[in-house]
Amino acid sequence: MQTEIKVGEHLKRLRKEKGWSLDKAAKATGVSKAMLGQVERGESSPTVAKLWQIASGFDVSFSSFIATSSNNELTSLFRDANELRREEYNVGFFVSLLFPFEPALGFEIFELTLAPHYQHESDPHNLGVTEHILCVSGEMAVLFDGEWHTLRAGQAVRFNANQVHGYKNIGEVNAVFHNVIHYPHK
Incomplete structure (x- = not known):
C-alpha cells in the first residue's frame, strides 16, 4: 500500500501543478478518469504500462513516480x-x-x-x-x-x-x- 500512496500523491501533485482536472489528465494520458482517481487515492496500483502512460501524458520521467526522493545534487552515489x-x-x-x-x-x-x-x-x-x-x-x-x-x-x-x-x-x-x-x- 505504501507504493500506491506515493504514486498517488505524486500524481495528484503533478495534476495540481499543471492545473489539470481529472478529465484533462485522462485526455492527456489515455488513462480513464476513474483509474486516475483510484491511483490518486491510493486505492489502485497501476501496472508498469499504465504508469508509463501516465508519465508520458504528464511529460515526466517514469522514475519520478517510483523514486524515493532526489535532492538533484550530482554527488557520488552507490546503489545495490x-x-x-x-x-x-x-x-x-x-x-x-x-x-x-x-x-x-x-x-x-x-x-x-x-x-x-x-x-x-x-x-x-x-x-x-x-x-x-x-x-x-x-x-x-x-x-x-x-x-x-x-x-x-x-x-x-x-x-x-x-x-x-x-x-x-x-x-x-x-x-x-x-x-x-x-x-x-x-
Whole structure:
C-alpha cells in the first residue's frame, strides 16, 4: 500500500501543478478518469504500462513516480540492485531503479529482470525519448521497428522509444538487463 500512496500523491501533485482536472489528465494520458482517481487515492496500483502512460501524458520521467526522493545534487552515489528490486508492478517483471531521473543529466537507469518466458510491451514514449538496453545475463529479445531483436549477455542496443516496443525473456532462466532511458532536454 505504501507504493500506491506515493504514486498517488505524486500524481495528484503533478495534476495540481499543471492545473489539470481529472478529465484533462485522462485526455492527456489515455488513462480513464476513474483509474486516475483510484491511483490518486491510493486505492489502485497501476501496472508498469499504465504508469508509463501516465508519465508520458504528464511529460515526466517514469522514475519520478517510483523514486524515493532526489535532492538533484550530482554527488557520488552507490546503489545495490538487490536492495532496490521490486515486483509489485507486474508479476514476473522485477524493477530496480538504480539511478532516478536527474534533470542535469537527462536520464534514468533501471536494472530489470524478466522471469522465463515473460513478455512486456510498452506504448510509445514521448518524441525524443531513447532507450539503451544492455543484456547482463540470460537471453532476451527487444521489440522495436516492428520486429524482435535477440540480445545475449554483453550485447546492447539503442532505439527510439516513441514507438511500440517491448522486452521478452526467450530463455529458461531469468534475463537481466540494464535500461538507460534518456529524455530530450527541455
